[in-house]
Amino acid sequence: xxxxxxxxxxxxxxxxxxxxxxxxxxxxxxxxxxxxxxxxxxxxxxxxxxxxxxxxxxxxxxxxxxxxxxxxxxxxxxxxxxxxxxxxxxxxxxxxxxxxxxxxxxxxxxxxxxxxxxxxxxxxxxxxxxxxxxxxxxxxxxxxxxxxxxxxxxxxxxxxxxxxxxxxxxxxxxxxxxxxxxxxxxxxxxxxxxxxxxxxxxxxxxxxxxxxxxxxxxxxxxxxxxxxxxxxxxxxxxxxxxxxxxxxxxxxxxxxxxxxxxxxxxxxxxxxxxxxxxxxxxxxxxxxxxxxxxxxxxxxxxxxxxxxxxxxxxxxxxxxxxxxxxxxxxxxxxxxxxxxxxxxxxxxxxxxxxxxxxxxxxxxxxxxxxxxxxxxxxxxxxxxxxxxxxxxxxxxxxxxxxxxxxxxxxxxxxxxxxxxxxxxxxxxxxxxxxxxxxxxxxxxxxxxxxxxxxxxxxxxxxxxxxxxxxxxxxxxxxxxxxxxxxxx
Amino acid sequence: xxxxxxxxxxxxxxxxxxxxxxxxxxxxxxxxxxxxxxxxxxxxxxxxxxxxxxxxxxxxxxxxxxxxxxxxxxxxxxxxxxxxxxxxxxxxxxxxxxxxxxxxxxxxxxxxxxxxxxxxxxxxxxxxxxxxxxxxxxxxxxxxxxxxxxxxxxxxxxxxxxxxxxxxxxxxxxxxxxxxxxxxxxxxxxxxxxxxxxxxxxxxxxxxxxxxxxxxxxxxxxxxxxxxxxxxxxxxxxxxxxxxxxxxxxxxxxxxxxxxxxxxxxxxxxxxxxxxxxxxxxxxxxxxxxxxxxxxxxxxxxxxxxxxxxxxxxxxxxxxxxxxxxxxxxxxxxxxxxxxxxxxxxxxxxxxxxxxxxxxxxxxxxxxxxxxxxxxxxxxxxxxxxxxxxxxxxxxxxxxxxxxxxxxxxxxxxxxxxxxxxxxxxxxxxxxxxxxxxxxxxxxxxxxxxxxxxxxxxxxxxxxxxxxxxxxxxxxxxxxxxxxx
Numbered sequence: 001x002x003x004x005x006x007x008x009x010x011x012x013x014x015x016x017x018x019x020x021x022x023x024x025x026x027x028x029x030x031x032x033x034x035x036x037x038x039x040x041x042x043x044x045x046x047x048x049x050x051x052x053x054x055x056x057x058x059x060x061x062x063x064x065x066x067x068x069x070x071x072x073x074x075x076x077x078x079x080x081x082x083x084x085x086x087x088x089x090x091x092x093x094x095x096x097x098x099x100x101x102x103x104x105x106x107x108x109x110x111x112x113x114x115x116x117x118x119x120x121x122x123x124x125x126x127x128x129x130x131x132x133x134x135x136x137x138x139x140x141x142x143x144x145x146x147x148x149x150x151x152x153x154x155x156x157x158x159x160x161x162x163x164x165x166x167x168x169x170x171x172x173x174x175x176x177x178x179x180x181x182x183x184x185x186x187x188x189x190x191x192x193x194x195x196x197x198x199x200x201x202x203x204x205x206x207x208x209x210x211x212x213x214x215x216x217x218x219x220x221x222x223x224x225x226x227x228x229x230x231x232x233x234x235x236x237x238x239x240x241x242x243x244x245x246x247x248x249x250x251x252x253x254x255x256x257x258x259x260x261x262x263x264x265x266x267x268x269x270x271x272x273x274x275x276x277x278x279x280x281x282x283x284x285x286x287x288x289x290x291x292x293x294x295x296x297x298x299x300x301x302x303x304x305x306x307x308x309x310x311x312x313x314x315x316x317x318x319x320x321x322x323x324x325x326x327x328x329x330x331x332x333x334x335x336x337x338x339x340x341x342x343x344x345x346x347x348x349x350x351x352x353x354x355x356x357x358x359x360x361x362x363x364x365x366x367x368x369x370x371x372x373x374x375x376x377x378x379x380x381x382x383x384x385x386x387x388x389x390x391x392x393x394x395x396x397x398x399x400x401x402x403x404x405x406x407x408x409x410x411x412x413x414x415x416x417x418x419x420x421x422x423x424x425x426x427x428x429x430x431x432x433x434x435x436x437x438x439x440x441x442x443x444x445x446x447x448x449x450x451x452x453x454x455x456x457x458x459x460x461x462x463x464x465x466x467x468x469x470x471x472x473x474x475x476x477x478x479x480x481x482x483x484x485x486x487x488x
Numbered sequence: 489x490x491x492x493x494x495x496x497x498x499x500x501x502x503x504x505x506x507x508x509x510x511x512x513x514x515x516x517x518x519x520x521x522x523x524x525x526x527x528x529x530x531x532x533x534x535x536x537x538x539x540x541x542x543x544x545x546x547x548x549x550x551x552x553x554x555x556x557x558x559x560x561x562x563x564x565x566x567x568x569x570x571x572x573x574x575x576x577x578x579x580x581x582x583x584x585x586x587x588x589x590x591x592x593x594x595x596x597x598x599x600x601x602x603x604x605x606x607x608x609x610x611x612x613x614x615x616x617x618x619x620x621x622x623x624x625x626x627x628x629x630x631x632x633x634x635x636x637x638x639x640x641x642x643x644x645x646x647x648x649x650x651x652x653x654x655x656x657x658x659x660x661x662x663x664x665x666x667x668x669x670x671x672x673x674x675x676x677x678x679x680x681x682x683x684x685x686x687x688x689x690x691x692x693x694x695x696x697x698x699x700x701x702x703x704x705x706x707x708x709x710x711x712x713x714x715x716x717x718x719x720x721x722x723x724x725x726x727x728x729x730x731x732x733x734x735x736x737x738x739x740x741x742x743x744x745x746x747x748x749x750x751x752x753x754x755x756x757x758x759x760x761x762x763x764x765x766x767x768x769x770x771x772x773x774x775x776x777x778x779x780x781x782x783x784x785x786x787x788x789x790x791x792x793x794x795x796x797x798x799x800x801x802x803x804x805x806x807x808x809x810x811x812x813x814x815x816x817x818x819x820x821x822x823x824x825x826x827x828x829x830x831x832x833x834x835x836x837x838x839x840x841x842x843x844x845x846x847x848x849x850x851x852x853x854x855x856x857x858x859x860x861x862x863x864x865x866x867x868x869x870x871x872x873x874x875x876x877x878x879x880x881x882x883x884x885x886x887x888x889x890x891x892x893x894x895x896x897x898x899x900x901x902x903x904x905x906x907x908x909x910x911x912x913x914x915x916x917x918x919x920x921x922x923x924x925x926x927x928x929x930x931x932x933x934x935x936x937x938x939x940x941x942x943x944x945x946x947x948x949x950x951x952x953x954x955x956x957x958x959x960x961x962x963x964x965x966x967x968x969x970x971x972x973x
């Protein structure tokens with residue numbers, strides 16, 4: 001793919017192709033218990049230890065809606081600026097599989113709980129809105145394990161019945177960067193709301209990717225292929241890239257695209273046909289007679305609306321207005337709820353500009369290096385705030401601060417104590433500084449002469465010498481002032 | 489004193505409370521008679537030893553506040569019973585022993601009832617003659633080689649033969665009322681949402697209801713009172729004020745308006761049934777009730793609608809019997825092969841027929857023409873009743889278009905078999921309560937029933953009307969114990 005004014009196009013034989021992408025994101029609802037049973041949803045437990053009679057579909061067992069999951073879906077819908085449907089219906093999606101105990105998945109088909117909405121992406125060339133088609137609730141299936149027993153497939157039903165939100169986008173995405181930004185934004189919104197932990201390693205966020213291509217300028221959408229169950233942004237991008245190029249090659253060779261479901265092979269980095277449209281399952285959807293239609297009243301929805309926290313878009317706006325941050329800085333700081341919390345804690349008691357720079361600079365570098373989340377940061381927001389205040393009030397220089405930061409890394413030490421213990425306080429006494437400066441001037445007569453005869457660049461040399469002699473503790477601002485007076 | 493087994497449920501309760509009888513005596517008598525009645529094939533599983541143990545325990549520390557103090561009772565094998573095999577009349581659950589109790593049987597246990605066994609039924613309750621059971625035909629005690637009705641055929645047979653003082657069934661399209669009618673007993677299908685479906689092997693979820701089967705209306709009132717409760721484990725359970733049906737039982741029907749739907753006068757219906765209906769009408773009039781001609785114009789569509797909706801739900805409800813988690817499993821080359829063999833061998837013909845019909849009507853391209861259309865017609869059928877209930881308090885009809893038929897007579901003619909439910913099916917589609925009471929005999933001496941249909945959640949009214957009819961009819965079942973030699 002080539003980049004062209006922020007546009008992603010595939011070019012073959014002078015033909016330019018646009019890539020059209022839509023995502024069906026499966027987000028696991030953050031909930032203690034499953035969608036229709038009271039079993040725990042805890043990740044990583046021993047196989048088949050979190051399975052109720054309902055989850056294992058024993059005869060006569062009936063689903064009962066977990067009200068918390070409904071609330072989570074409504075919250076998410078509000079976060080997606082979407083229409084909340086006051087009546088939604090749970091349907092049965094019928095198919096046989098070993099890890100689907102009921103022989104059907106309870107899902108929402110024609111009447112989802114959430115209707116159309118939108119998500120705003122901050123792209124380098126401006127904001128872009130991605131349409132949301134719908135959000136519906138459904139049960140997750142269990143897990144088939146093929147590689148433990150050589151003869152048999154084993155089934156783990158811990159995940160069976162866990163609540164998922166399927167969030168379907170419109171085919172509005174046009175590039176890999178947009179896919180990346182979209183997933184991150186969705187994740188961010190849900191984490192702000194506390195409706196999904198967004199943990200892709202644990203499978204809390206997965207997506208089916210719909211890809212089609214069309215010649216630039218053509219209005220009609222091309223035939224799409226659906227790539228099933230991709231579980232990281234990187235793999236989504238690789239799968240789309242492969243699939244879009246495959247489709248373009250096919251068209252260029254005079255062929256046509258078959259609508260089909262494909263799988264992405266992460267090892268070979270290619271998509272492969274899973275089943276064609278003709279082989280598509282007939283899921284025989286019909287309303288689940290064990291569950292009544294779900295009716296929500298205005299009061300219920302309003303109550304949830306009232307308690308929606310500040311979301312990334314509003315927070316960004318506030319940061320820009322209140323703290324005079326750039327759009328770029330604000331974006332970084334609001335991208336994750338935990339980062340924004342950290343930032344607000346630091347900036348509450350110290351300089352905003354310095355807080356922004358230190359968090360996005362030193363702290364992020366540290367987190368990256370250790371590959372940890374901000375919630376696991378070895379430096380607490382309280383201590384970072386103290387460090388910034390030491391810089392701001394002139395107790396230490398920015399440079400010294402960096403070495404203090406290095407020490408703070410090991411066990412969240414109080415920077416005030418570090419400065420005290422190591423004697424790192426900045427020298428700001430004009431008399432002491434004058435002595436240091438005089439010494440440098442006397443020791444370097446040639447350079448003084450050269451400077452005076454017009455070699456302005458040598459000023460830096462004198463500052464450097466003074467700083468060196470003070471072990472970096474001299475207040476650079478005062479050193480500059482006094483030096484200027486002395487030399488001129 | 490008369491024999492224990494000849495006593496009505498309410499009489500037994502009374503005698504145990506008065507300490508004239510012990511639970512052990514009563515339990516042993518019903519078990520002894522059950523043992524002698526194997527020829528009826530009413531039981532699928534027996535729980536005799538355990539039941540006697542429980543009866544003895546009850547007698548050691550009797551609690552007479554219970555509504556069923558140490559009363560033995562056999563139940564349809566569609567109710568899951570903890571530690572007692574539950575088969576639903578199917579090979580696929582031949583060895584299935586639940587670790588849980590259905591809400592309805594739990595209610596019976598909580599009131600002091602003792603389960604003596606599990607009664608035969610059509611496989612997954614799909615049938616009108618008990619001939620689809622994997623565990624074989626059930627004999628109607630009225631006459632040899634006569635079907636006891638279905639699907640609660642084991643229940644009706646055991647009750648009529650006095651192997652249990654009362655029993656419970658489930659009714660999806662008539663499965664309580666038709667066998668009650670065929671055996672000269674009382675059967676009530678409550679309003680949908682009255683009795684919890686939790687722990688009942690599902691046939692068609694939007695139609696299934698559990699209900700009592702008893703010797704008379706009093707017993708029926710007591711059983712309903714015990715069975716019915718609001719249950720949060722069933723999302724379709726309805727919270728409404730449940731009456732003390734027995735205490736409130738009242739034969740005074742003066743001023744009650746009883747509807748007679750003209751559409752129930754079907755062609756080819758035996759004269760005896762018409763006469764029976766006339767007899768019911770006369771009794772109502774004589775007792776101060778008012779007869780009102782009504783119309784339920786969509787009655788004709790009820791049976792086809794039912795045979796789309798019920799199989800559709802069944803095809804999905806039975807998908808869980810796949811050999812993976814519990815129940816029968818056949819060996820297969822791979823997963824699909826295992827499914828095919830398990831389900832081919834595990835299910836009987838009628839069940840397979842309905843799974844196929846259900847799968848067909850839900851398939852893409854057919855859904856709108858069948859399932860969706862059927863749901864719309866179902867709504868019209870319900871509207872018919874709503875209209876009628878603006879004018880009347882209850883509706884009186886025959887329970888079935890004929891008396892019991894011979895075993896094998898209709899087995900190979902499913903449509904003729906299905907027609908047997910013509911008077912009962914509309915009530916399930918509308919979710920209403922209805923009771924069948926024995927009202928007379930045909931020329932062959934086989935019992936015939938009358939059905940009283942009520943407004944939703946107004947079980948008390950139909951019990952009262954049935955009580956008045958019962959008093960005036962003084963029906964007597966002619967049972968000769970022919971199966972005991």
